Amino acid sequence: MMIPNRKGIDIGHRSNLRYALRRLAANRFNLAGGAIILVFLLTSLLAPLISPYDPNQIDLGAYLKAPSWQHLMGTDRLGRDLLSRIIHGGSVSLVVGLGAVGLSLVIGCALGMAAGYLGGWVSTAIMRFMDALWALPSLILALSIATVLGPGVKNIVIAVGITFTPGFARIMFAQVLVTREEVFVRAARALGARHLRLLLAHIFPSCLAPIVVYSSLMAAQAVIAEAGLSFLGIGVIPPQAAWGSMLRDGYAYLRMAPWVSIFPGLAVFILVLAFNFLGDGLRDALDVKMTQKVA
Numbered sequence: 001m002m003i004p005n006r007k008g009i010d011i012g013h014r015s016n017l018r019y020a021l022r023r024l025a026a027n028r029f030n031l032a033g034g035a036i037i038l039v040f041l042l043t044s045l046l047a048p049l050i051s052p053y054d055p056n057q058i059d060l061g062a063y064l065k066a067p068s069w070q071h072l073m074g075t076d077r078l079g080r081d082l083l084s085r086i087i088h089g090g091s092v093s094l095v096v097g098l099g100a101v102g103l104s105l106v107i108g109c110a111l112g113m114a115a116g117y118l119g120g121w122v123s124t125a126i127m128r129f130m131d132a133l134w135a136l137p138s139l140i141l142a143l144s145i146a147t148v149l150g151p152g153v154k155n156i157v158i159a160v161g162i163t164f165t166p167g168f169a170r171i172m173f174a175q176v177l178v179t180r181e182e183v184f185v186r187a188a189r190a191l192g193a194r195h196l197r198l199l200l201a202h203i204f205p206s207c208l209a210p211i212v213v214y215s216s217l218m219a220a221q222a223v224i225a226e227a228g229l230s231f232l233g234i235g236v237i238p239p240q241a242a243w244g245s246m247l248r249d250g251y252a253y254l255r256m257a258p259w260v261s262i263f264p265g266l267a268v269f270i271l272v273l274a275f276n277f278l279g280d281g282l283r284d285a286l287d288v289k290m291t292q293k294v295a
Contacts, residue, residue, distance in 0.1 A: 030281025036274035044091035053081035055088040056239045064257040074259040076249055082260065085241040086267050092235075092242045093271060096156050096226040097219040103161030105215055108168025113199055115169070116176025127173060134166040142225055146234045153236055160225045164218050171214055175207035182206070213283045220275035227268050243268050 043050060052072075059079035067074045073082035115126040133141065142163045149155035179185060180203060188202050229235045230244025238245065243264040250260030 029277045030285075033274040033277025033281065036270060037278065040090050040094060040271055040274075043087050044094055047088045047091060051081075051084040051087045053084040055080065055084040055241045057081070064253060064260070066257070067259055073263045074257070076246070076260050077253065077257075082246070082263055085246060086243065086263060089241040089243045089246060089264070090267065090271075092153055092230075092240070093223045093226055093268070095153055096160060097222040097271075097275070099157040100160035100164060100222040100225075101215050101219045103157060104164035104168050104218070105211065107161070108165040109172045109204075109211065111165070112169040112172025113176050113204065116173045117180060117195070117199060117203070123173075126169070130166040130169045133162075134170070138163045138221075139225065139228055142229060143232065143234065146229055151234055151237050156226055156229055156235055159229070160222050163225070164222070167214065167218065168211065171210055172207060175210060176203055179203045179206045213279055216275055216279035216282055220272040220279070223268060223272050223275070 057080060059075070062071065062075045062079035064077060065071055065075045065079070071081050071083070073086065075081055076085070111126050111130065115123040142159045145159035145162055146156055149158060185198060185202050188198055193202070226235060226242070227244035227247065230242040231248045233245075233248065235244050236242040246264040247261050247268075250257065250264070253260050
């Protein structure tokens with residue numbers, strides 16, 4: 001039962017939102033995931049201030065030095081400080097992760113809403129095209145697009161964003177098909193609401209919960225995709241630091257200098273794990289069956 005207060009605010013929905021936030025904050029894994037992501041964001045933003053060395057400074061005298069007080073994570077084959085490169089490389093992973101998800105969210109949600117709301121041949125054309133993209137292996141599709149566009153962070157964001165677009169479109173399409181027949185949407189339509197207002201003010205907010213959860217999980221996949229593309233040499237332009245290219249550089253020295261690959265690999269693992277923790281928490285907190293309360 002939904003009870004409006006004097007200002008017309010739905011107390012039931014507001015109560016459910018507070019309950020969802022409490023559930024999200026009560027889980028230690030969710031808090032840990034959010035805290036780790038925040039730490040990576042801060043270190044990336046403050047990288048020029050907190051990194052002990054210039055990430056591109058070559059010192060052949062420090063060739064493959066093991067971790068020490070001078071170089072906490074050791075150095076690579078060119079004597080560059082690994083800690084500094086990992087700090088600066090985090091900005092690439094976060095930009096690709098958040099940028100690719102943002103791009104695919106905008107395009108996918110727009111296409112999914114159009115297909116679900118308009119129906120007919122528009123729905124068929126859009127969703128069959130999305131199905132065709134969905135059928136292709138994501139890494140191969142991203143690799144193909146990145147090869148055509150060339151290296152660079154912006155091009156990787158576009159390549160990964162296009163790869164993730166079908167998932168957002170399919171989720172939004174399914175949500176719109178259900179939501180457009182709800183009573184509140186029919187009432188708004190009967191009162192003369194225009195199509196754009198129906199979509200943006202009534203249908204889209206009701207479809208946000210699964211989109212938010214899916215976005216957090218896809219951010220983790222985007223980080224992995226960027227690392228994979230950089231490992232294959234189609235990521236950022238050298239000498240810019242990126243975790244995937246650092247893994248590739250250390251691959252040939254696994255026996256004699258394992259730290260060159262271990263630390264970038266751990267950075268990818270921790271950031272992906274943090275996004276997954278946050279995604280699981282958002283899924284539990286925004287689950288209608290778990291957050292619904294009787295007023």
